[in-house]
Amino acid sequence: SFDTAAIKNNIIAHEKQGFVYTYGTAGFRSNAEVLGSVMYKVGILATLRSKKLNGSTIGVMITASHNPEEDNGVKLVDPRGEMLEQSWEVYATKLANANDGETLLNAIDEIVAQYKIDLDIPANVIYAYDTRPSCPHLVKCLEQGLEAAGAKSTNFGLKTTPMLHYLVRCINTAGTNDAYGEATEEGYYKKLTAAFATAVKGKPRLSTLHVDCANGVGAPKLRELLKFIAPEILSVDIVNEDTTTVGQLNKNCGADFVKTNQRAPPSITITAGDRCCSYDGDADRIVFYYVTEDGTFRLLDGDKIAGLAASFITELVHEAGIDSIKVGVVQTAYANGSSTNYLTKVLSVPVSCVSTGVKHLHHEAEKYDVGVYFEANGHGTVLFSPDALNTIKTVEAKTPAQKQAIAQLSALTELINQTVGDAISDMLLVEAILTSRQWSFEEWDQAYTDLPNRLVKVVVSDRHIFKTTNAERQLVEPAGLQAEIDSLVAKYSNGRSFVRASGTEDAVRVYAEAATRAETDDLAFKVAQLVY
Ligand code: NG1
Ligand code: ZN
Numbered sequence: 187s188f189d190t191a192a193i194k195n196n197i198i199a200h201e202k203q204g205f206v207y208t209y210g211t212a213g214f215r216s217n218a219e220v221l222g223s224v225m226y227k228v229g230i231l232a233t234l235r236s237k238k239l240n241g242s243t244i245g246v247m248i249t250a251s252h253n254p255e256e257d258n259g260v261k262l263v264d265p266r267g268e269m270l271e272q273s274w275e276v277y278a279t280k281l282a283n284a285n286d287g288e289t290l291l292n293a294i295d296e297i298v299a300q301y302k303i304d305l306d307i308p309a310n311v312i313y314a315y316d317t318r319p320s321c322p323h324l325v326k327c328l329e330q331g332l333e334a335a336g337a338k339s340t341n342f343g344l345k346t347t348p349m350l351h352y353l354v355r356c357i358n359t360a361g362t363n364d365a366y367g368e369a370t371e372e373g374y375y376k377k378l379t380a381a382f383a384t385a386v387k388g389k390p391r392l393s394t395l396h397v398d399c400a401n402g403v404g405a406p407k408l409r410e411l412l413k414f415i416a417p418e419i420l421s422v423d424i425v426n427e428d429t430t431t432v433g434q435l436n437k438n439c440g441a442d443f444v445k446t447n448q449r450a451p452p453s454i455t456i457t458a459g460d461r462c463c464s465y466d467g468d469a470d471r472i473v474f475y476y477v478t479e480d481g482t483f484r485l486l487d488g489d490k491i492a493g494l495a496a497s498f499i500t501e502l503v504h505e506a507g508i509d510s511i512k513v514g515v516v517q518t519a520y521a522n523g524s525s526t527n528y529l530t531k532v533l534s535v536p537v538s539c540v541s542t543g544v545k546h547l548h549h550e551a552e553k554y555d556v557g558v559y560f561e562a563n564g565h566g567t568v569l570f571s572p573d574a575l576n577t578i579k580t581v582e583a584k585t586p587a588q589k590q591a592i593a594q595l596s597a598l599t600e601l602i603n604q605t606v607g608d609a610i611s612d613m614l615l616v617e618a619i620l621t622s623r624q625w626s627f628e629e630w631d632q633a634y635t636d637l638p639n640r641l642v643k644v645v646v647s648d649r650h651i652f653k654t655t656n657a658e659r660q661l662v663e664p665a666g667l668q669a670e671i672d673s674l675v676a677k678y679s680n681g682r683s684f685v686r687a688s689g690t691e692d693a694v695r696v697y698a699e700a701a702t703r704a705e706t707d708d709l710a711f712k713v714a715q716l717v718y
Pocket of ligand 2: 251252466469
């Protein structure tokens with residue numbers, strides 16, 4: 187039961203006085219040393235969230251994704267495998283900052299009153315964690331909170347972030363019409379690999395895909411998944427799978443390294459014809475890359491994945507004779523201008539632009555029959571609306587070609603992790619499309635050429651003074667700054683630049699793109715100077 191005396195007495199003291207916790211885009215995230223006290227509060231918060239939702243199972247994931255190994259973090263997963271409902275974020279922040287038992291109980295009372303929570307409803311929580319050395323300690327702190335709050339909880343152990351999202355959805359939909367799958371790790375592997383086999387049926391296998399797992403949890407999990415796929419169907423070579431040597435996680439490898447540095451990890455020798463990809467530390471992001479004959483590095487990022495998925499699904503829907511299903515794409519301001527142009531002008535699909543953060547993309551994508559969403563950094567997935575799923579399931583084929591298209595569409599709905607971006611699932615999606623089309627990375631890359639772009643991080647004294655509008659593409663504060671940016675941008679061909687405060691780091695990000703590399707760098711530099 188919900189034991190207020192225990193909650194008050196077992197509180198874990200703040201590790202560092204004066205440290206302010208914020209539940210941001212990626213939950214709580216910081217150096218692991220200050221997070222024990224937060225985990226305790228998160229255990230209580232997850233319990234309250236479950237009670238509020240009539241005992242539905244809530245997920246807790248302990249990870250700091252692509253951050254350095256000494257960091258850690260935690261986020262809550264809602265019953266359908268989505269991110270925690272946004273209105274709860276401020277309460278999460280309040281709980282985390284309560285530094286004594288009395289303040290904590292007051293913060294809890296406030297949540298209970300605000301959401302009219304019946305504390306007698308039994309709560310269910312599941313949790314998992316990545317490979318970081320700080321996880322075992324933080325798990326204990328979480329368990330201390332769950333225990334004090336009286337939740338029924340299950341430790342799912344080492345998992346990728348998207349696996350936990352999958353599990354949460356499976357548990358909550360079990361036995362219903364939209365049962366999502368078997369709520370086990372094996373169930374996840376079986377669902378994805380069976381769908382992949384169907385999607386590539388009758389097509390020759392592609393060459394080996396080299397997968398950089400960032401020395402994180404993706405490595406052991408991908409190895410496990412491969413046991414469920416015949417090597418005649420998919421050939422994978424795992425690189426950077428050292429999850430035991432301290433200091434290796436995300437170090438000079440992984441999706442964030444590749445996207446930021448626009449080059450392959452030094453640990454991979456890559457020659458023309460090689461096909462490579464990189465996951466991030468918790469395997470919810472992926473980017474692909476290759477080098478051309480003349481040795482030029484070519485990145486196939488989230489924008490390229492979105493373009494590939496949107497074109498393939500649009501084509502299948504048409505071949506299946508169900509053009510009533512409309513495909514749309516959701517991007518953020520960081521999407522390359524060329525990708526937006528390709529989607530709207532070449533594919534003629536609607537594109538919406540939303541604020542940074544998966545929750546914004548996810549919710550916008552739900553508005554389409556098939557909503558493809560990807561951040562340029564490689565986080566994304568595809569959502570099929572209940573109506574679209576039903577159409578795909580019930581439509582009757584009139585020709586063998588239609589039958590084939592319907593079977594493939596149906597396989598994609600199973601292959602894609604529709605709860606959240608998933609490096610393993612997205613990897614299989616891309617491989618299924620490329621296998622189906624018998625395409626090389628070069629052919630995939632032909633869709634459009636990225637405009638040169640630059641992302642600069644500027645450390646300022648107070649990033650909170652930067653307020654934006656129009657999906658973060660324009661500043662409203664500090665007053666006058668946007669006009670100065672606009673007049674700079676006007677001087678460059680195909681110029682575009684915007685400034686926003688990071689939600690995960692204490693810095694301001696400046697993005698710029700223009701027709702040439704020199705112009706882009708110049709624009710980024712000048713805008714950064716305005717901000718500084
Ligand atoms: P911030 O720090 O708010 O820019 C970063 C990424 C997001 C998203 C979040 C969550 C960029 C420019 N921003 O957000 O896309 O992945 O982290 O991890 O890549
Ligand atoms: Zn991640």
